[in-house]
Amino acid sequence: MLSDVTLDLPVRPVLPALVAALDVAGAGVLVAPPGTGKTTLAPLAVADRVTGRVVIAQPRRVAARAAARRMAELLGERVGDRVGYAVRGERQVSRATRVEVVTTGLLVRRLHHDPELPGTGAVLLDECHERQLDADLALAFAVEARATLRPDLWLLAMSATPDTDRFAALLGGPDPAPVVRAESALHPVQRIWSPPARPIAPPGGGPVDRALLDHVAATVRRALRERDGDVLVFLPGAGEIAAVTGRLADLRDAVALLPLHGRQGGSEQDAALRPAERRRVVLATALAETSLTVPGVRVVVDAGLSRVPRTDLARGPGALIPVPVSRAAAP
Known part of the structure; x- marks a missing residue:
């Protein structure tokens, strides 16, 4: 699938190393700054190497839909062909779907219903640094499923935050999971402090001033x-x-x-x-x-x-x- 994409993003050079690390360890951590393409290109690269569907979990519905649409555009297809998504109350997938973007809450429900995740070859947890209940449960359930029921399941945590030691330890078992890092150009940012002309009343639980x-x-x-x-x-x-x-x-x-x-x-x-x-x-x-x-x-x-x-x-x-x-x- 990745071979069908001509777009060259900063994360692309590290994808062979990422897939090789997953092939050996079965789990890993991808660290890439925002906008480098980790959400769209990493699932396509993993789908080329695993048997079964690649499920990538996003913390929010709008992000799940946007990621699926972007990957489908890169492949020149409609959403629901090789790339689909499933969120609360809405699903666009087909028998041809190889990459499915879901919310973390939906992934938790699937893991709770059937922890073996039949038909799934890899689980990718995007924005894993966000400490939400669904994200923590998805990570815990996926790690337990891989350790006890699905040793063949690839498990990848992705984040823009460089603090990855905890995730590498959680995913790796006796030895930390491999960490693959992507770099990108940094651009200067100018910060302008623009306070209101008069003091603003603090919200205090009520309406905003x-x-x-x-x-x-x-x-x-x-x-x-x-x-x-x-x-x-x-x-x-x-x-x-x-x-x-x-x-x-x-x-x-x-x-x-x-x-x-x-x-x-x-x-x-x-x-x-x-x-x-x-x-x-x-x-x-x-x-x-x-x-x-x-x-x-x-x-x-x-x-x-x-x-x-x-x-x-x-x-x-x-x-x-x-x-x-x-x-x-x-x-």
Whole structure:
């Protein structure tokens, strides 16, 4: 399958070494920076060498659909031919499917239902550094299935984070699993601190201060004036995305305003990931921080807030509360 792809991405030179390591050890770790092609090219390379279907797990539905669509495009096929996907409530696969992209939650359910994973030759866990319950369970169940039921199953963890010692130890058994690294060119990034004109009230579990949303919209306008390329805006939730989109509505004749969040349908999410003839402003939640490469982006505007699960006595346990993000966690 990889031989059918002419695209040369930074991860491609290390794929022979990756497949050779998996052939010997049966498990491995691939470390590659964002945008190097690990999500799209590594499954195709593995599919050339294993018998059975290659299942690659993504933490989010939009990422699963986008990865399947990208691989199908590289092969010159439709989604559902040799590359398909399965997410909650939606599946596009066929008898010819060799690579299937699923969410980690769906992979957990499959492993729980039948840990032998009949018909599957390899499991790839993308963005494995994301510490979510589904991701941890998928990793644990897959390791146990390979150790007790399927010693022939290839297991690969993929991440852009260089801290791989834990994953290599988990996957390798007595000896750590081999780690293959891909390099890519680094580009300078200029950070511009743009605080609001007046102090903003902290969320505290309630709605985001309207003044902050006004300031985010003003900052997007400034970015469009002062910089070239598309603009990616990070906001904590769908409500804030709608509010800022409304504040920028007068720009619709000049730029494409594209929301990107988990409540959208598949076609709406996919539209934000496609290049356009005019400049785009993609207003996204944290799902665009990992797993997805939004093409054309040259400027990122971060509101500095993220929704995280917190116990809130006023709204019930497990509510998603907007909280400030640390500088280290910001995109």
